[in-house]
Amino acid sequence: MVSKNVKIVNSEGFHMRPVSAFVKEMSQFTSDVKIEAGDKVVNGKSVMNLMAAGIRCGAEINVVCTGDDEEAALNAAIAMIESGFGEK
Amino acid sequence: MFRGIPVSEGIGIGKAYVISGKKPEYEKRNVKNTTAEKERFRMAVKTFCEERENMAAKLEAEGSLAQADILRGHIMMIQDPFMTSQIEDQIDTGICAEQACEEELGIYREMFLSVGDEITEQRAADVDDICCGVIGILTGCSAGSVADIPPGSVIVVEELTPSMTAEMNKANVVGIVAEKGGMTSHSAIIARSLGIPAVLSVPGAMSEFVNQLNVIVDGNDGIVFPDPCEDTLNDYRAQKKFLDEEREGLKAYENRPTETADGIKHELCCNVGNLNDATDAAESGGDGIGLFRTEFLFMSRDSMPDEELQFETYKKAAELFKDKEPGNIIIRTLDIGGDKAVPYLEMKEEDNPFLGFRAIRYCLENTELFKTQLRAILRASAFGNIKIMVPLVTEVTEMVKVRQLVDNIKTDLDEEKIDYDKNIQVGAMIETPSASLIADLLAKECDFFSIGTNDLTQYTMAADRGNSKVTYLNNYLEPSVIRSIKHIIECAKCADIPVGMCGEAAADPLMIPLLIAFGLDEFSVSPKAVLKTRYNISRWSVADAKDIAEHVLTLSTAGEIQRYLRRTVYNK
Numbered sequence: 141m142v143s144k145n146v147k148i149v150n151s152e153g154f155h156m157r158p159v160s161a162f163v164k165e166m167s168q169f170t171s172d173v174k175i176e177a178g179d180k181v182v183n184g185k186s187v188m189n190l191m192a193a194g195i196r197c198g199a200e201i202n203v204v205c206t207g208d209d210e211e212a213a214l215n216a217a218i219a220m221i222e223s224g225f226g227e228k
Numbered sequence: 229m230f231r232g233i234p235v236s237e238g239i240g241i242g243k244a245y246v247i248s249g250k251k252p253e254y255e256k257r258n259v260k261n262t263t264a265e266k267e268r269f270r271m272a273v274k275t276f277c278e279e280r281e282n283m284a285a286k287l288e289a290e291g292s293l294a295q296a297d298i299l300r301g302h303i304m305m306i307q308d309p310f311m312t313s314q315i316e317d318q319i320d321t322g323i324c325a326e327q328a329c330e331e332e333l334g335i336y337r338e339m340f341l342s343v344g345d346e347i348t349e350q351r352a353a354d355v356d357d358i359c360c361g362v363i364g365i366l367t368g369c370s371a372g373s374v375a376d377i378p379p380g381s382v383i384v385v386e387e388l389t390p391s392m393t394a395e396m397n398k399a400n401v402v403g404i405v406a407e408k409g410g411m412t413s414h415s416a417i418i419a420r421s422l423g424i425p426a427v428l429s430v431p432g433a434m435s436e437f438v439n440q441l442n443v444i445v446d447g448n449d450g451i452v453f454p455d456p457c458e459d460t461l462n463d464y465r466a467q468k469k470f471l472d473e474e475r476e477g478l479k480a481y482e483n484r485p486t487e488t489a490d491g492i493k494h495e496l497c498c499n500v501g502n503l504n505d506a507t508d509a510a511e512s513g514g515d516g517i518g519l520f521r522t523e524f525l526f527m528s529r530d531s532m533p534d535e536e537l538q539f540e541t542y543k544k545a546a547e548l549f550k551d552k553e554p555g556n557i558i559i560r561t562l563d564i565g566g567d568k569a570v571p572y573l574e575m576k577e578e579d580n581p582f583l584g585f586r587a588i589r590y591c592l593e594n595t596e597l598f599k600t601q602l603r604a605i606l607r608a609s610a611f612g613n614i615k616i617m618v619p620l621v622t623e624v625t626e627m628v629k630v631r632q633l634v635d636n637i638k639t640d641l642d643e644e645k646i647d648y649d650k651n652i653q654v655g656a657m658i659e660t661p662s663a664s665l666i667a668d669l670l671a672k673e674c675d676f677f678s679i680g681t682n683d684l685t686q687y688t689m690a691a692d693r694g695n696s697k698v699t700y701l702n703n704y705l706e707p708s709v710i711r712s713i714k715h716i717i718e719c720a721k722c723a724d725i726p727v728g729m730c731g732e733a734a735a736d737p738l739m740i741p742l743l744i745a746f747g748l749d750e751f752s753v754s755p756k757a758v759l760k761t762r763y764n765i766s767r768w769s770v771a772d773a774k775d776i777a778e779h780v781l782t783l784s785t786a787g788e789i790q791r792y793l794r795r796t797v798y799n800k
Contacts, residue, residue: 155347155348156298157301183310186308186311188305192348
């Protein structure tokens with residue numbers, strides 16, 4: 141299991157577009173992806189649960205990956221979140 | 229008459245077409261062969277995704293990219309493997325696919341609604357739309373049909389969904405009324421992108437309106453009239469004709485000076501909140517910036533913007549207008565408090581924030597923050613025709629103190645040999661009854677005035693802008709507000725200083741003849757209202773405008789004034 145803290149920087153937060161992009165990316169990995177935000181733990185491959193978590197810009201979250209490709213999955217997740225999901 | 233939130237401007241006159249938003253009905257069944265039922269569910273999802281993709285492609289071809297995106301979002305949502313496995317688990321307990329969908333999606337709907345931010349709440353509407361779609365496919369009967377809307381229809385609906393808009397013949401829709409939704413809802417985004425007048429959040433619309441009823445949708449003021457009388461219909465027909473002509477005639481007003489029918493020139497500037505707006509302002513043909521709201525520079529971050537960042541922002545704004553003459557850039561100093569909080573400044577909660585410690589009151593107590601801003605503005609003044617405007621002025625002392633601070637900073641800059649405009653103008657935003665009443669005294673300490681009609685109206689009428697119970701009082705056509713504006717302009721004229729207006733009223737076709745008559749020098753409007761305002765100024769000679777103003781000053785209620793102005797202005 142590997143994990144890392146990261147801050148949400150895109151202005152929209154975890155909404156439709158960023159969430160869709162994120163889930164698409166994470167689905168390429170076999171590892172389990174969990175997002176811990178406050179007291180919530182959310183499946184990082186579920187569009188619906190990520191949106192329902194209401195994670196906003198500025199929120200500190202913890203990404204936890206577990207599985208064979210956990211390192212790669214975590215790096216991809218962090219890179220995506222830090223880049224603001226390519227939001228313009 | 230119904231009131232709601234105006235989200236897409238224009239006047240729509242037509243016949244009601246009520247779309248019942250009821251979910252398709254189904255019978256709850258116990259399922260024995262759960263494997264077959266799960267397969268039925270999977271097939272329905274597959275069909276749903278194909279349908280949505282077709283709709284999205286159609287919308288995309290029509291240029292409605294935002295709506296196409298929303299529909300593709302629905303595909304992502306229903307394909308969420310985590311959720312579909314939950315639905316299939318439900319089916320495994322022996323309930324039918326329809327019920328499993330409704331219950332499971334219902335849970336997500338509630339989760340979205342409980343997050344408490346508007347964008348996530350909008351997703352609940354998507355969940356409903358998805359739920360209707362999938363159950364419709366499972367049962368073979370879809371919700372309210374929108375495919376055969378007759379021409380000239382005003383759609384009345386609980387909430388307009390992207391899938392509805394994909395199916396309907398938009399050319400036949402002249403107006404939209406919805407029970408739910410606000411400025412950022414799907415209904416609003418769709419209506420604006422189609423240019424159809426729309427009023428949302430009209431409670432009871434679904435039960436009060438029946439098909440074929442005559443309806444007027446006023447997307448400017450957020451009013452809906454069911455079965456209007458002949459007088460009202462005529463008034464609105466005239467206004468619609470005026471708005472259509474205005475829209476068609478606008479192109480001719482690009483790259484032209486702003487002047488009355490008899491050639492009296494006026495300055496036409498823009499209200500902006502950031503550099504993007506300022507760029508829009510320059511592109512829209514505005515003469516300068518009549519109001520730069522600097523609070524957004526402070527609010528959109530989690531620490532104070534330093535002098536350098538502020539300087540760069542103000543400088544860039546000034547440079548956008550360096551080819552204009554005079555290219556005035558009026559920068560309003562920090563206007564926080566009231567409804568505008570800045571988290572890192574840790575302002576105390578107040579019982580009465582609009583009457584409390586805000587704007588210039590805050591800045592004069594927190595001089596370090598204020599001096600940083602003034603210094604940034606002064607430094608930027610070397611690069612354009614920048615002016616300083618002080619918000620929420622209520623007494624002369626405030627202006628004296630600000631001038632003193634500006635003079636001190638000038639001395640510092642001289643010592644540091646840093647360039648700035650030695651004659652930088654310092655003026656007041658006139659937006660309180662006090663400032664209006666002592667405008668003659670303030671004029672002695674000000675190089676210019678700018679009238680802020682939104683706050684001037686709320687304070688003059690003692691009616692909270694955000695309280696829907698007293699919205700009717702928040703009207704700048706109230707005789708007291710009009711008199712106040714007239715008085716402020718007269719005091720400025722007497723003291724020979726320029727006077728502008730940067731509230732919404734400056735772009736209102738009904739106010740413009742009055743402002744011309746009173747002698748307003750500068751109009752500051754949103755970038756998208758520049759051409760429209762230029763057109764409306766060009767319609768009046770000073771003599772005609774004075775006739776109208778003279779009559780308005782004899783009327784005693786906002787209602788009478790509004791009726792008179794509508795007839796005179798729209799029928800001209």
